Amino acid sequence: MRTAGIDIGSRTVKLAIVEEGEIITSSIADTTHDPLEQCERLMAQTSFDRILATGYGRHFFETHFDVPTVTEIKAFARGAKEIFPGCRTILDIGGQDTKAIALDEKGRVFKFEMNDRCAAGTGMFLEVIAKTLGYELGEFGREALKGEGTIQINSMCTVFAQSEVTSLLAKRQKRENIAYGIHVAILNRTLSLLKRVSTTPDIVFAGGVARNPCLKYLLDEALVRKIKVPKDPQMVGAYGAAMIAGDSIEIDRSIY
Amino acid sequence: MEKKDYRPMWKDLGLNLEGHDQLLAVLGNAYKDIYMSQENRPKAMQYLDFVISEAHGLRIEELMEEKRKGNKVIGTFCVYVPEELISAVGGTCVGLCAGAEIGIDEAEKVLPRNTCALIKSFMGFKLAGLCPYIQASDLVVGETTCDGKKKAYEILNDYKETYVMEIPQMKTERDRALWKGEVLQFKERVEEIAGRKVTPENLRQGIKIVNEKRRALQRLSQIRRAAPPPISGLDALLVNQISFYDNPLRFTRNIHTLCDELEERVRNGMGVAKNGTPRILVSGSPMALPNWKIPYVVETSGAIVVAEESCVGERSTRDLVQEDGKSLDKMIDAIVDRYMKIDCACFTPNEERIEHILDLARDSKADGVIHYSIQFCTPYSVESYKVEKTLQQKNIPVLKIESDYGMEDVGQLKTRVEAFLEMVKG
Numbered sequence: 001m002r003t004a005g006i007d008i009g010s011r012t013v014k015l016a017i018v019e020e021g022e023i024i025t026s027s028i029a030d031t032t033h034d035p036l037e038q039c040e041r042l043m044a045q046t047s048f049d050r051i052l053a054t055g056y057g058r059h060f061f062e063t064h065f066d067v068p069t070v071t072e073i074k075a076f077a078r079g080a081k082e083i084f085p086g087c088r089t090i091l092d093i094g095g096q097d098t099k100a101i102a103l104d105e106k107g108r109v110f111k112f113e114m115n116d117r118c119a120a121g122t123g124m125f126l127e128v129i130a131k132t133l134g135y136e137l138g139e140f141g142r143e144a145l146k147g148e149g150t151i152q153i154n155s156m157c158t159v160f161a162q163s164e165v166t167s168l169l170a171k172r173q174k175r176e177n178i179a180y181g182i183h184v185a186i187l188n189r190t191l192s193l194l195k196r197v198s199t200t201p202d203i204v205f206a207g208g209v210a211r212n213p214c215l216k217y218l219l220d221e222a223l224v225r226k227i228k229v230p231k232d233p234q235m236v237g238a239y240g241a242a243m244i245a246g247d248s249i250e251i252d253r254s255i256y
Numbered sequence: 257m258e259k260k261d262y263r264p265m266w267k268d269l270g271l272n273l274e275g276h277d278q279l280l281a282v283l284g285n286a287y288k289d290i291y292m293s294q295e296n297r298p299k300a301m302q303y304l305d306f307v308i309s310e311a312h313g314l315r316i317e318e319l320m321e322e323k324r325k326g327n328k329v330i331g332t333f334c335v336y337v338p339e340e341l342i343s344a345v346g347g348t349c350v351g352l353c354a355g356a357e358i359g360i361d362e363a364e365k366v367l368p369r370n371t372c373a374l375i376k377s378f379m380g381f382k383l384a385g386l387c388p389y390i391q392a393s394d395l396v397v398g399e400t401t402c403d404g405k406k407k408a409y410e411i412l413n414d415y416k417e418t419y420v421m422e423i424p425q426m427k428t429e430r431d432r433a434l435w436k437g438e439v440l441q442f443k444e445r446v447e448e449i450a451g452r453k454v455t456p457e458n459l460r461q462g463i464k465i466v467n468e469k470r471r472a473l474q475r476l477s478q479i480r481r482a483a484p485p486p487i488s489g490l491d492a493l494l495v496n497q498i499s500f501y502d503n504p505l506r507f508t509r510n511i512h513t514l515c516d517e518l519e520e521r522v523r524n525g526m527g528v529a530k531n532g533t534p535r536i537l538v539s540g541s542p543m544a545l546p547n548w549k550i551p552y553v554v555e556t557s558g559a560i561v562v563a564e565e566s567c568v569g570e571r572s573t574r575d576l577v578q579e580d581g582k583s584l585d586k587m588i589d590a591i592v593d594r595y596m597k598i599d600c601a602c603f604t605p606n607e608e609r610i611e612h613i614l615d616l617a618r619d620s621k622a623d624g625v626i627h628y629s630i631q632f633c634t635p636y637s638v639e640s641y642k643v644e645k646t647l648q649q650k651n652i653p654v655l656k657i658e659s660d661y662g663m664e665d666v667g668q669l670k671t672r673v674e675a676f677l678e679m680v681k682g
Contacts, residue, residue: 112675
């Protein structure tokens, strides 16, 4: 049986098709102003027997296609546990959410926290600051690694941090040092969230921001090299949802 | 039936008619979306639908009629104000508007931005001229349950006479003596306003009326322990909210009618949720009318609220005033003792609240507890740490939510609540 998981995030839509526990194909698209169309486009390129939706947009998907849903928390928990069976802690930093999830030995969620309504320290935050510094998002982390830890960013509000960065630029500070400082600020915020939930290894770092090498490096340093990053960190939620779709007997609806 | 035009009355009361129309339109829509869309509601909820639809109309007209007869209307914000004394002198005790995000611009002219939503709301309602209850009140009674309210009443007093009762912070003999002094002084103030003395006869009657109201609410609380519950948490919260507004005798009668219907449902095994639906206890800050946010999020996420450990809920109904006092003195003592039992988070220490939460979680067969504090509500926010720790020790799943009256965080709240429910279900 081929099961699908679709993770409709604030920035990207991810679709994973799973057969016998392995991803056989996966695809990703920007969420855009019309997420439904994006979902349909991704789904049209493949086939599956059942599908389960997760992510910020799961509810409109549920209403539109009459498909069951799980939260990102459960989906990431399952995905991370499948990829790293020793996983006890998950850090997921997505487009507008940061989540810390603690698992028991059997992989069940027993505690979780997420950021409040503010996007501080999320992918969106990185995107805004990268742009202010004149970087592409894809090179931001790499370039930040070239910086030195001489600058402290005090504000974690996206808007305030942006103006702080602008004034540092006006003071002719090197942009890679500012970039490094921004990553350290995100690190500190992330660590405080993790410490409230769990720092038990293995700690799996997932979500789009896990592709940022500077943040991964800093987390690894701070947590004494206990961080594990999946090959495709953005796909963990979709993969988890597809796996859950495979075990629920009551879910038996195909839409294509 | 043609709806009566209450605009002349509202105008006389000094309401801002344009803003008030908008408010009623928004509330009417919210009620339709949140309440009328529920399936399988008890028939007797029609009484509450009616009270809601006439909350700013017929009910205000009744209050104005009472005032014409020389009876007084006393507006309150808190379950510490002894309604028995108001009832004894023929007065009506009403809760004042404090549960909607309204008049915020006005409120923020006089209050800091990081003030709790409830305080901002009552100030906003008053300053924007949108609460007919405060307009109709002969006296507003405040209390010192938190710093925010305490200081805000000084400002409110500039716009409407506000009498403040001092609530002790501990529960020693000295504190009881202080509270007794406050109750006696309030009695004098009420007598002065009403132009009538509190006597053993009328106080006995007042105690009886308020106790009967509490008994009806206690009965409802018991019935909700059934599996499956015969009434939604949204509807039960509404009942508790309306208990602060409607005529107590009529309210009590109608809630017993509702309870009769609910008991019938329980006998027939009929509920508003499937068996196995996660049962949630909501604990924490008061949910003033029309703050329906938490039960709305919970009950649209596949769970049902079975109890509220809140001032709009168990905290206001748990204890009765002893009815066997013969003399006025004894009755006053009974009132003092009853109100001293309230486990508001303004007290330190407040271990009895945690005990009550554990008892209620057990009795209501809750699968999990959601601790709700209004943002910037320091007493409940800080106390949530101890609540969470104790519940975790007892292996009762708990989710802490801090939120205000805005709707912009509903998406994230839903994710958190749904993930919590996935956890509860295992």
